[in-house]
Amino acid sequence: MSNGRWDAAVTGLGLVTPGGIGVPASWNAILAGASTAASDPELAGMPVDFTCRVPGFDADELLGRRVAWRLDRYVHLALVAAREAIADSGLDPREWDGSRVGVVMGNALGGVRTFEEQHCALLREGAKAVSSMLIPMMGVNMVAGYIAIDCGARGPNLVTTTACASGTTAIGTARELIRTGRCDVVIAGGAEAGLTRPILAGFTRMGALSRRIREPALASRPFDRDRDGFVAAEGAGVLVLERMDHANARRARVRARVVGYGASADAHHATAPDPSGAGVEKAIRMALHDAGIEPREVDHVNAHGTSTPLNDVTEARAVCRVFPGRPAVTSIKGVTGHSLGAAGAIEAACTVLSIEQGTIPPTANLDRQDPDIDLDVVSNRPRAQRISVAASNSFGFGGQNAVLVLAAA
Structure with missing residues (x-):
């Protein structure tokens, strides 16, 4: 077990997901196990016309019109989640030493909505x-920059872009800033808002999306025998990480600890996972080694579980090889869909909540588990279980693999 020297305390959580705005709404929806996928009016006439969108998100109301007008939607989502996480941590940006506070956010696509709108204006x-705001609104790096501006974080500031592993990579990178002593506090997570017609057309042409257009609520079904692709989503997840001694000195509530991080590349194919799962397995084992954790100590795995035929089997086989003790596995993407660069951060936050509350959310729409997936997958209803250690997996296009190990406080 980790000796705690390099642990990062998780003292704050913020979520904006298709389940709702804020941690309570999102977590309750995820525990309920009902899909949020629905027909999307913005995609009318498209071959795949359904997504998982954040409901009732009014940026003007949540951020103020003076702030909202100059930001792309992916930054809107991130700022709301970051503000919630900072408030949850009990830290006051007016009092902290901003030079010791970093920001690391994951994002895959940047401000694609703004780019598309301005491209249309150019052609028309x-x-x-x-707009003179095009560049600062569309830049991938700007989500970290705007969070820093919002809260006065003057430490290291960067965005990790590892496709669908971006949010997990960001949290792992943030932990490195903690363990090297560069920061006392790091605001870390991921955000994505790429539900536009060109992006969805591209995913459709790739064959990555589910085609259950008549039953969108049944489309995202991780590990199910009848899965046929993922459902595109948007969202943001933010965690406040602190040095353990910093958190203890101010008597903060430590919700969980990030104790290990591993990353690897398949070096196999642009979009398909290596069917051997060797890269996935390497990342998991690296995270466990970093944490000083034996596989038998892991109680729960929050899987990447996209609901795509290849990914789910590849991940399952790697998990089976690493964890012969059969920890309880779930994928929240049956509820939330796949929010790309935000997914890993949202799932890491859910892993923290599972550890803290002793509750594993169910995998939605898992009616008949694929016989090639020999995992103990939680389905139908939440499972009450004491969790001391959990792993959270994320994988992305380009063969990107990233894994976090989290432990109880």
């Missing part, structure tokens, strides 16, 4: 119609 009216 010419260059003079393009």
Whole structure:
């Protein structure tokens, strides 16, 4: 078991997901195990016309019109989640030493909505119609920059872009800033808002999305025999990480600890996972080694579980090889869909909640488990279980693999 020297305390959580705005709404929806996928009016006439969107999100109301107008939606989602996480941590940005506070956010696509809107303006009216805010609104790095501006975090500031592993990579990178002593506090997570017609057309042409257009609520079904692709989603998840001694000195509530991180590349294919699962297995074992954790000590795995035919089997086989003790496995993507660069951060936050509350959410729509997936997958209803150690997996296009190990406080 980790000796605690390099642990990062999780003292704050923030969530904006298709389940709702804020941690309570999101977590309750995920525990309920009902899919949030629904027909999307913005995709009317598309071959795949359903997504998982954040319900009732009004940026003007939540952030104020003066702030909201100059930000892309992916930054809107991130700022709301970051503010919740900071408030939850009990830290006061007016009092902290901002030079010791970093921001590391994961994102895959940047401000694609803004780019597409401004490209249309260019084609329609010419260059003079393009907004002067285009570049700062679309840049992938800007989500970390705007969070820093919002809360006065003047430490290291960066965005990790490892496709669907981006949020997990961000949290792992944030922990490195803690363990090297560069920061006392790091605001870390992921955000994505890429539910636009060109992006969804691209995923559709790849064959990555579920085609259950008549039954969108049944489309995302991780580990199920009849899965046929993922459901695209948006969202944001943010964790406040602190040095353990910093958190203890201010008597903060430590919700869980990030004790290990591992990453690898398949070096196999642009979009398909290596069917051997060797890269996935390497990342898991690296995270366990970093944590000083034996596989038998892991009680729960929050799986990447995208509901795609290849990914789910590949991940399952790797998990079986690493964890012969059959820890309880779940994928929340049956409820939330796949929010790409935000997914790993949202799932890490859910892993913290599972550890803290002793509750594993169910995998939605798992009616008949694929016989090639020999895992103890939680389905139908939440499972009450004491969790001392858990792993959270994320994998992405380009063969990107990232894994976190989290432990009880």
